[in-house]
Amino acid sequence: MNWRVKGATQKALSILPGGIRLNLMMQMVLGDLRNLDRQIALKVRDWALSMKYLREAGIPLENSRMFEIGSGWYPVLPVCFVLAGARSVATYDITRHLSEKGMLRCLDSLAPQIPLIAETAQKTPAFITEKLNALRQKNTLAEMLEQSRIDYHAPADARRSGLSADSLDIVYSNSVFEHIPREIIREILAESFRILRPGGFIMHNVACNDHYAHFDKSISYVNFLRFSENQWRVWNNRLQFQNRMRAPEFLALARDAGFEIAAQHTHVAAGSREALRSFTIAPEFRSFSESDLATTTIDFIGRKPAKEWPGE
Ligand SMILES: C[S@@+](CC[C@H](N)C(=O)[O-])C[C@H]1O[C@@H](n2cnc3c(N)ncnc32)[C@H](O)[C@@H]1O
Numbered sequence: 063m064n065w066r067v068k069g070a071t072q073k074a075l076s077i078l079p080g081g082i083r084l085n086l087m088m089q090m091v092l093g094d095l096r097n098l099d100r101q102i103a104l105k106v107r108d109w110a111l112s113m114k115y116l117r118e119a120g121i122p123l124e125n126s127r128m129f130e131i132g133s134g135w136y137p138v139l140p141v142c143f144v145l146a147g148a149r150s151v152a153t154y155d156i157t158r159h160l161s162e163k164g165m166l167r168c169l170d171s172l173a174p175q176i177p178l179i180a181e182t183a184q185k186t187p188a189f190i191t192e193k194l195n196a197l198r199q200k201n202t203l204a205e206m207l208e209q210s211r212i213d214y215h216a217p218a219d220a221r222r223s224g225l226s227a228d229s230l231d232i233v234y235s236n237s238v239f240e241h242i243p244r245e246i247i248r249e250i251l252a253e254s255f256r257i258l259r260p261g262g263f264i265m266h267n268v269a270c271n272d273h274y275a276h277f278d279k280s281i282s283y284v285n286f287l288r289f290s291e292n293q294w295r296v297w298n299n300r301l302q303f304q305n306r307m308r309a310p311e312f313l314a315l316a317r318d319a320g321f322e323i324a325a326q327h328t329h330v331a332a333g334s335r336e337a338l339r340s341f342t343i344a345p346e347f348r349s350f351s352e353s354d355l356a357t358t359t360i361d362f363i364g365r366k367p368a369k370e371w372p373g374e
Contacts, residue, residue, distance in 0.1 A: 064278055073301075099171045099174065105236070110182040113146065115325060125148070135160065136171075137153065137160060137212060141168070145185065146183035153213070155214075155217070156220075226257070240304060251319035251321070255320050260369040271283035282334060286306055290345065306347075324364060326361070
């Protein structure tokens with residue numbers, strides 16, 4: 063499908079009553095969710111990468127109290143983090159996407175992923191299988207979530223969690239920050255700083271690339287950088303809002319909120335540099351280096367400084 067057709071369709075759906083549901087149905091018939099097993103496999107890989115980042119940064123997961131921003135439709139990451147030893151995950155979403163049917167479909171699609179989950183979690187496949195089977199035997203979504211030690215809040219805004227100050231170890235998100243306006247990210251980071259214990263961590267995986275390129279193979283992952291803000295407003299839509307922020311801007315916001323950047327991992331999708339040289343970059347992006355423009359994902363870890371005691 064041409065990306066402009068998708069953009070215009072999503073824009074129309076975003077103003078129709080019931081548009082969010084219709085968009086989900088279209089995703090299932092025509093889009094990303096056609097092959098749910100594949101989508102879930104990709105999310106398990108995102109989680110495995112997050113586990114690698116945590117280990118490399120020396121951040122212990124065992125018994126940690128986690129907070130997820132943007133739960134989405136399938137709770138792959140929270141389920142996997144708990145299987146790997148997290149004490150609990152409080153997950154917040156501004157829209158209530160998760161359903162009992164979605165949870166069951168997610169559990170089905172996790173079955174082929176058991177070897178990867180077990181290896182990453184450093185558990186046996188039998189242990190993971192037993193835990194997933196126990197979830198399947200629950201009767202309601204609420205029971206499944208309770209058994210998985212997931213506290214699902216939706217509709218709920220991660221800017222105002224209502225959680226106590228200094229009460230969490232790790233705040234994370236996956237594929238969320240590229241979809242939220244800058245000022246909202248700023249508020250979410252301020253709230254994260256408040257609820258994390260001193261020495262606690264944020265970890266955000268941000269796909270800062272043109273999502274229209276995920277299905278229209280005729281455009282590159284940096285195609286959206288050719289449009290001025292006014293032009294982009296025509297193609298951007300509320301159902302899949304894309305802020306087009308570049309990697310250093312996310313780090314700057316995290317630092318502004320008080321975090322020290324502990325690790326950052328960036329990736330440039332194949333063909334991005336060549337694509338950048340093939341069109342005129344919109345004035346809004348001309349102050350960035352080619353490398354920052356070409357960066358198509360950034361995953362970063364920030365640390366809330368530990369309290370300093372007198373004499374230290
Ligand atoms: C693209 S989805 C990603 C879902 C999931 N993390 C994943 O990896 O599949 C982004 C999610 O963030 C949620 N979201 C947006 N703004 C939010 C906010 N202020 N607080 C909590 N969730 C929010 C959206 O409703 C949406 O479900």
